[in-house]
Amino acid sequence: MTGTDQPTRQELTASPAEIGLLLPGLGRVMVALSVGSAAHERIGRIAHVARRGGALCLGGETELDLGAVRRVVLDRGSVMRGQVYPRLEFQDGAGTVLMRVVGMEGEAPFETNLAHLLGPALTPEEAAPTPAAEAGPEVAAEDCAATALLRRLHAAGGPVRVALRTGPAWQAWEGVPPEPRLVMGYVNLIAPSFHLHLRLGSVAGFHVSEEGWEAVDGAGARFGLTLRPLDAAALEGMG
Incomplete structure (x- = not known):
């Protein structure tokens, strides 16, 4: 549980497209993609979200194929220096995280804009695993x-x-x-x-x-x- 007595992880009940349209209300966020040992993170307010064909488009800088997303999870487990950094995980059917949206202004914008979509709490067994990057050779x-x-x-x-x-x-x-x-x-x-x-x-x-x-x-x-x-x-x- 978090400091607000909310579950650490909850599945959201709306579709990924509907949740995506709420992202501009979450304040300053970090939108993160990763593959292997590479991570690409954009930071700032999301000014505009649109659905074009089967893709969720965050401005002209980020696109996510909605056909690959099976659920969206709200995670409140990241706490640094006493502040919760909530994140939305857009996951595929295997639980792999395709895109993360991390709140940089604390819990309030997430709780205000997503309260009506909070679904069942997820147990630790249902938390998506974070795949470890392959070690690879040491390089100077x-x-x-x-x-x-x-x-x-x-x-x-x-x-x-x-x-x-x-x-x-x-x-x-x-x-x-x-x-x-x-x-x-x-x-x-x-x-x-x-x-x-x-x-x-x-x-x-x-x-x-x-x-x-x-x-x-x-x-x-x-x-x-x-x-x-x-x-x-x-x-x-x-x-």
């Missing part, structure tokens, strides 16, 4: 393909689109990338409205295409992360 920062490219893009000083596609979900951010930070085995981009986290060694290299630099794993497979310079000079210099 100077030998990490992702670190090298992120440093190159930061030094160039031009705007870049950073996008992650995870199958049923897609999210992008555009801006001048900040200087990469190395923390606890990860290389990170930390901007006020965007975070990117990549475990060192999780990117073996990049495939250059019309889409930009597409990250590949140790087996040479693209896993959905793309970095694309947005100015003409940088595009001509890709390679």
Whole structure:
């Protein structure tokens, strides 16, 4: 239970599309997608939500295939420095989390806007497991393909689109990338409205295409992360 005597986890009773349309009322949030050892997080208020075809579209930056979503769970279990950071988990039929929406302003916006949708409490056995990322080889920062490219893009000083596609979900951010930070085995981009986290060694290299630099794993497979310079000079210099 939480400090408000609410269950830690509850399933919501409305459809994923109906819940999605309520997201602008939740205040400042973090919308997070992840695949393997890569996490792409946008931070801020969601100004506009629409349903286009079978997709839930959060502005022009995030899309989620509603056909893949089987339920939405409200989790109140994340507490830091005395504040609850509630999150919505859009899950598939196996309980895998396809997209997270984390409240950055505490419980109040979530409880106010979602109170009429609260369903049954979920027991710990029903909580979706968090898959562990494969360890992979240890790689020094100077030998990490992702670190090298992120440093190159930061030094160039031009705007870049950073996008992650995870199958049923897609999210992008555009801006001048900040200087990469190395923390606890990860290389990170930390901007006020965007975070990117990549475990060192999780990117073996990049495939250059019309889409930009597409990250590949140790087996040479693209896993959905793309970095694309947005100015003409940088595009001509890709390679």
